[in-house]
Amino acid sequence: SQQGEEDPQALSIQEGENATMNCSYKTSINNLQWYRQNSGRGLVHLILIRSNEREKHSGRLRVTLDTSKKSSSLLITASRAADTASYFCATVPSNDYKLSFGAGTTVTVRA
Amino acid sequence: GAGVSQSPSNKVTEKGKDVELRCDPISGHTALYWYRQSLGQGLEFLIYFQGNSAPDKSGLPSDRFSAERTGGSVSTLTIQRTQQEDSAVYLCASSFLGLNEQFFGPGTRLTVL
Numbered sequence: 696s697q698q699g700e701e702d703p704q705a706l707s708i709q710e711g712e713n714a715t716m717n718c719s720y721k722t723s724i725n726n727l728q729w730y731r732q733n734s735g736r737g738l739v740h741l742i743l744i745r746s747n748e749r750e751k752h753s754g755r756l757r758v759t760l761d762t763s764k765k766s767s768s769l770l771i772t773a774s775r776a777a778d779t780a781s782y783f784c785a786t787v788p789s790n791d792y793k794l795s796f797g798a799g800t801t802v803t804v805r806a
Numbered sequence: 807g808a809g810v811s812q813s814p815s816n817k818v819t820e821k822g823k824d825v826e827l828r829c830d831p832i833s834g835h836t837a838l839y840w841y842r843q844s845l846g847q848g849l850e851f852l853i854y855f856q857g858n859s860a861p862d863k864s865g866l867p868s869d870r871f872s873a874e875r876t877g878g879s880v881s882t883l884t885i886q887r888t889q890q891e892d893s894a895v896y897l898c899a900s901s902f903l904g905l906n907e908q909f910f911g912p913g914t915r916l917t918v919l
Contacts (some may be wrong), residue, residue: 725905737810737897738849738910782847787905793862794839794908796849 699784702804714771716800718784810911827883831900
């Protein structure tokens with residue numbers, strides 16, 4: 696069963712705008728990871744945030760984690776056409792090692 | 807190679823045939839995972855190998871599915887007597903340890919006619 700659930704399912708924005716997507720999960724976690732997938736093939740790891748961290752940055756990406764609400768958000772600033780992809784959150788439970796993926800958010804950046 | 811590689815990239819087979827999918831993980835990575843992704847869906851965990859430990863097969867959907875990892879490196883996922891519902895993209899990933907970020911291969915798109 697899927698642990699993470701992304702919201703919204705789809706997002707369409709204008710180039711230059713920011714894109715925000717959210718992820719909710721059910722059980723306590725060791726860490727939460729965000730991945731990007733282009734064209735339905737291999738996934739690219741974007742960022743990992745551990746359970747004792749609240750915010751991480753990587754380039755134009757900003758991830759927050761609220762363990763009390765069991766939720767995370769991914770913000771992409773100043774979006775580009777190349778950011779068009781599906782974005783997945785994945786959690787590693789506290790007592791396990793398997794990544795559990797949500798269904799993803801499809802982001803379309805219009806030029 | 808620098809990344810995870812998978813072969814073949816595409817496989818079309820007839821219902822009832824057996825297929826083998828191959829994954830070459832990043833050298834030195836101890837953990838290897840297989841996932842399945844159906845059209846428009848998230849990833850479904852299939853099986854996990856960590857070092858010399860017994861694999862976690864809890865995600866395999868039926869006994870038609872099996873996987874092995876030889877010498878702690880290359881892995882093969884075998885699907886026997888394929889069914890149309892097996893059609894999906896099969897993704898392999900590796901990581902240095904079980905809790906770390908995973909590096910994915912490009913996947914094998916399996917189509918069962």
